[in-house]
Amino acid sequence: MPLSLLGLLVCLCATCNEARSDIYMYTDANGTPNFSNVPTDARYVLSLRTDQSMEPTKFAVHRSNGINLSQQKIFTPEINRVASIYHLDPALLHAVIATESGYDARAVSGKGAMGLMQLMPETARHYGASDPFDPGQNIQAGAQHLSSLLQRFGNNLQLALAAYNSGEANVVKYGDRIPPFPETAAYVPRVIGLYKRYQREVR
Incomplete structure (x- = not known):
């Protein structure tokens, strides 16, 4: 994920003061992004912070x-x-x-x-x-x-x-x-x- 996009994602959520959960992402060898809120692979990096109180x-x-x-x-x-x-x-x-x-x-x-x-x-x-x-x-x-x-x-x-x-x-x-x-x-x-x-x- 480009750093500029990651910065935008962080900025979008920076003003939220409630409890948060994080979304992590890594890109595999085929170029496919993989997402998780429970990273189990060392390649995952923080992609998006989300408010846990938000409805789906x-x-x-x-x-x-x-x-x-x-x-x-x-x-x-x-x-x-x-x-x-x-x-x-x-x-x-x-x-x-x-x-x-x-x-x-x-x-x-x-x-x-x-x-x-x-x-x-x-x-x-x-x-x-x-x-x-x-x-x-x-x-x-x-x-x-x-x-x-x-x-x-x-x-x-x-x-x-x-x-x-x-x-x-x-x-x-x-x-x-x-x-x-x-x-x-x-x-x-x-x-x-x-x-x-x-x-x-x-x-």
């Missing part, structure tokens, strides 16, 4: 006020159904939805992304979601999009999530690597962390 969705472009646990349970059957269609782990869809919208089916971002999986209008149209606020249509289109990104990037989950957050073109632009955007650098490990948690918790 506050790392994403599409922010909400938190996770609605009752809605999580309501949408679980549909998430399971769609996950089976596109051969995805339901826990991964839960992690993306929690990060993107906090299970708010009416969520709208400042950039115009809509619904549970925060579909941009062109993405919704591409995958046939005529009503992005309809939970079934939104989950199906978002899952299909995520599945397509996983195929595009050889089942590299980090790159697929980076593309979901920042756009496929940006991942390609940076040589099939996670783009050096502070938001994406926080988004990818946040979703992966939730994914691991939901693998244990969500039924």
Whole structure:
């Protein structure tokens, strides 16, 4: 990570006075960035400081006020159904939805992304979601999009999530690597962390 970007990441978080957790990163021999909040390899270096009190969705472009646990349970059957269609782990869809919208089916971002999986209008149209606020249509289109990104990037989950957050073109632009955007650098490990948690918790 360029020193200038690392400096920017530190400056963005310097004014926060609450408890923090750190995100570390190293770039492997293939040029792929690896992120962790619990570094187990000596190559990890501090990449981003984050506020432990922040809800998962506050790392994403599409922010909400938190996770609605009752809605999580309501949408679980549909998430399971769609996950089976596109051969995805339901826990991964839960992690993306929690990060993107906090299970708010009416969520709208400042950039115009809509619904549970925060579909941009062109993405919704591409995958046939005529009503992005309809939970079934939104989950199906978002899952299909995520599945397509996983195929595009050889089942590299980090790159697929980076593309979901920042756009496929940006991942390609940076040589099939996670783009050096502070938001994406926080988004990818946040979703992966939730994914691991939901693998244990969500039924």
